[in-house]
Amino acid sequence: MEGSPPLKVLLADDEQLTLDVLGASLAAQGLDVVLASTSAAAIREVEASPFDAVITDVVFDGTSEGEEILAATRRLRPDAICLLMTGYPRVEAAVQAMKVGAVDYLQKPVDPDLLGATVQRAVREQRLRSEELPYQDLVDILSGLVAKSIERVDPYTAGHGERTRKYCKMVAEDFGLDRKTIEHLELGAIAHDYGKIFLDDLGFLTKKGPLTPAERREMQRHPLVGAERLGAHPQLKRVVQYVVEHHERWDGLGYPFRLRGEEISRPGRILCVVEVFDSLTTRRSYKGAWSLQKTIDFFESQSGRAFAPDIIDTFLRLLEVHGEDWLVAPKADLAAAGLLVPAERGTESPQSVRGGQAALPDSPHTAAAGT
Numbered sequence: 001m002e003g004s005p006p007l008k009v010l011l012a013d014d015e016q017l018t019l020d021v022l023g024a025s026l027a028a029q030g031l032d033v034v035l036a037s038t039s040a041a042a043i044r045e046v047e048a049s050p051f052d053a054v055i056t057d058v059v060f061d062g063t064s065e066g067e068e069i070l071a072a073t074r075r076l077r078p079d080a081i082c083l084l085m086t087g088y089p090r091v092e093a094a095v096q097a098m099k100v101g102a103v104d105y106l107q108k109p110v111d112p113d114l115l116g117a118t119v120q121r122a123v124r125e126q127r128l129r130s131e132e133l134p135y136q137d138l139v140d141i142l143s144g145l146v147a148k149s150i151e152r153v154d155p156y157t158a159g160h161g162e163r164t165r166k167y168c169k170m171v172a173e174d175f176g177l178d179r180k181t182i183e184h185l186e187l188g189a190i191a192h193d194y195g196k197i198f199l200d201d202l203g204f205l206t207k208k209g210p211l212t213p214a215e216r217r218e219m220q221r222h223p224l225v226g227a228e229r230l231g232a233h234p235q236l237k238r239v240v241q242y243v244v245e246h247h248e249r250w251d252g253l254g255y256p257f258r259l260r261g262e263e264i265s266r267p268g269r270i271l272c273v274v275e276v277f278d279s280l281t282t283r284r285s286y287k288g289a290w291s292l293q294k295t296i297d298f299f300e301s302q303s304g305r306a307f308a309p310d311i312i313d314t315f316l317r318l319l320e321v322h323g324e325d326w327l328v329a330p331k332a333d334l335a336a337a338g339l340l341v342p343a344e345r346g347t348e349s350p351q352s353v354r355g356g357q358a359a360l361p362d363s364p365h366t367a368a369a370g371t
Helices: 016-028 039-048 066-076 091-099 112-129 135-148 160-175 179-191 194-198 213-219 222-230 234-245 266-280 292-302 309-336 354-359
Strands: 008-012 032-036 053-057 081-086 104-107
Touching: 008 016, 008 039, 016 032, 016 112, 032 039, 039 053, 039 066, 053 066, 053 112, 066 081, 081 112, 104 112, 135 160, 135 179, 135 194, 160 179, 160 266, 160 309, 179 234, 179 266, 194 222, 222 234, 234 266, 266 292, 266 309, 292 309
Parallel strands: 008 032, 008 053, 053 081, 081 104
Antiparallel strands: none
């Protein structure tokens, strides 16, 4: 905002050249930068004054002291956003960064312009906690959070939230839901799987075989975990409700609360159907994409069981018009992510879904990739 003081940023790294180059670039981008070459110095700076952002390397002198800086920041300056820099570009790095309080991580060597842009974006995301935001800002922020978290850990979910949002909107408009409710449903569709990134064990996301009972219990925590992570902002109250509901079932056999029938909100019932559709018709690491007819047969068999009959009737009617296009969309997203070779882009994989559970009509959500 014009006239606002520059963002104050702490940059911590034990490589002096990295400090000098990144520090100078951030300052040139209009940020007020404080440098620290040791974890102890960084923690002293955090103790002495507030920062809008803290950026730290993971490793200092061969040990993971960057996590100590983040822990001190979370304790002393909870409003500061935290970013990690790492020379080890693994999925585990992203997961650990977020679990210790970072909103993102960047692979070293870090591009100075990208770092500055990331800081600016992360501060904007921080607004979710305290400001009344326009709808499109909420869309952009939640889309960014999902893209940086769950889609980074499991690339096969690329575009899943956005496609689910689009189809939910179409179903909700067919039902004549009001604009505000549709907007809240769209936001819930974008963020419905956000809680997965904060689970204790993320190995099940890309596991090729069936889930163990312990893995399934862990996976089933994600609606509540996501709701907890999103729930601080008053504008997201309804959004959080739909996130919680997206694995409930019409017959009361879903989770986390085993809600039944109209105990589930109509937007939540719409999200239940659409999310499963996109999961079934998208290739994942452990299964191939279902054909349109196989998917239609499944939903017809589950009307009045897993899914609300009126939602299924409307959704199947929309599939008659849009189904073929909706099957192409995930292939395009996966191809853009480099996960489909040309020969795969027009074919359905014969691989069965996880553990053969799609054959069980009482288990649509386990059929849908355990999502």
